[in-house]
Amino acid sequence: MTSKMTLKKIAAEFNVSIATVSKALNDSHDIGVKTKEKIQAFALKHHYKPNKIALSLLNKKTKTLGVIIPNIMNSFFTEVFVGIEEKASALGYNLISCISNESYEKEVTTIELLKSGTIDGFLVSIAEETQINKNFNHFNEAISEGIPIVLFDRVTDEIESDKVIVNDLEGARHATDHLIKTGCKKIAIVSIIDNLSVGKLRVEGYKKALTDHGMTVNEKIIVRLSKNEDLETAMKIVLADKTIDGLLCLEESSAIVCLELIKAMKYSIPDQMSMICFTNGKLPQHVSPTITTISQHGKFIGETATLMLVNRLESKTDLEFSTKIIKTSLIERETTKRLQ
Numbered sequence: 001m002t003s004k005m006t007l008k009k010i011a012a013e014f015n016v017s018i019a020t021v022s023k024a025l026n027d028s029h030d031i032g033v034k035t036k037e038k039i040q041a042f043a044l045k046h047h048y049k050p051n052k053i054a055l056s057l058l059n060k061k062t063k064t065l066g067v068i069i070p071n072i073m074n075s076f077f078t079e080v081f082v083g084i085e086e087k088a089s090a091l092g093y094n095l096i097s098c099i100s101n102e103s104y105e106k107e108v109t110t111i112e113l114l115k116s117g118t119i120d121g122f123l124v125s126i127a128e129e130t131q132i133n134k135n136f137n138h139f140n141e142a143i144s145e146g147i148p149i150v151l152f153d154r155v156t157d158e159i160e161s162d163k164v165i166v167n168d169l170e171g172a173r174h175a176t177d178h179l180i181k182t183g184c185k186k187i188a189i190v191s192i193i194d195n196l197s198v199g200k201l202r203v204e205g206y207k208k209a210l211t212d213h214g215m216t217v218n219e220k221i222i223v224r225l226s227k228n229e230d231l232e233t234a235m236k237i238v239l240a241d242k243t244i245d246g247l248l249c250l251e252e253s254s255a256i257v258c259l260e261l262i263k264a265m266k267y268s269i270p271d272q273m274s275m276i277c278f279t280n281g282k283l284p285q286h287v288s289p290t291i292t293t294i295s296q297h298g299k300f301i302g303e304t305a306t307l308m309l310v311n312r313l314e315s316k317t318d319l320e321f322s323t324k325i326i327k328t329s330l331i332e333r334e335t336t337k338r339l340q
Contacts, residue, residue: 010042014035020035025048061120062119062120063092064096064118064119065084065088065119065122065310066095066110066114066122067081067095067122068098068099068122069100069125070099070100070127070128070154074253075252075283075298076153076278076296076298077153077298078281079298080125080298080305081302082299083299083302083305083306084123084302086303087303087307088306091307096118100127100130102127102129103129104127104129104133105129106127107126112138115142115145119147120147120313121309121312122142122309123149124152125151125152125153126154128196131197136156136158139161140160143159148161148313149162150163150305150308150309150312151163152164152165153166153198153296154196154197154198163322164305164308164324165323165326166198166296166328167325167326167328168198168201168205169201169205169208170328171294171296171328172201172202172209172250172278172294173205174209175206176206177213178276179336180209180213180246182274182339183245184246184274185243186218186245187206187210187221187244187245187248188222188239188247189221189223189247189248189249190238190247190250191222191225191250192225192226192231193250194224203250221238221244223235223238231257232257235258235261239267245272245273245274246273247273247275247276248275248277249275249278250278251279252284252291252293259275259287262275269289270289270337274292275291276293276335277291277294278294279293279295279298280331285333288334290333290335293331294328295330295331296328297327297328301326304324
């Protein structure tokens, strides 16, 4: 069997360095025309194919980005990943994607594994356990070692990096304001993401809208649950109060459970009970009735974060860190009344 042609073998054939061969094959102007043509012709004749790993070690760049997503079952993160993949591909970068599954330990292990020469930079949405523990050393150590990180959606001020965030406070304020304007007098809110920065901001936006309309904030109808708690039982207790006529769900899995419960309790939707949820995934569009949603534009977030990271990697000067804020949109469907 004929052995594979390598940069090292080509370099030995012409008695030059591997770096010289690499430059010749990349048509660099640093190499003389005759030498360059000879090396290129030899490589073509012997069916040379670049070894991407060897080239990355030579150039100290892998053209590969690490992506760490907390939960792939969440349609928002699926949309973000689509945006990352499309933009990275267009810019000539490959991806290594991992799921932290909301685990601090898995997130730390993934960072340690990938930062040792495998990737040029990270795109990360922080795991729930990490936000609860408030231990971000693994990110800061990577940055101190010269590996840039762009955080998206779930971020913290304790990490100095580029960030892409959704205006979650404004999104929840807008949703609550819409419910009020369509006639809702008493609006409950349900959150199974209260441990996350985004969950806290959405509750804050909800409260702000109530205050802006001179309405009282009632903590008893702000339902905060962990993922393991019984959402259906908690909501049955809350919705037994027939004066509640509006509901804001802070993510779509709880919205689907609440919609089925509201229907089982014989509420007329949207006349007796109106409803809005984050985010604009596939489920809210295909249940009956379809759910009015707050769209976070996940694909655009992925594209924006990827472009920020690549710009930092390819910039010849140090760039100041920046934060891009993505506005949300209200998508009206069947669970809310039309504005008069």
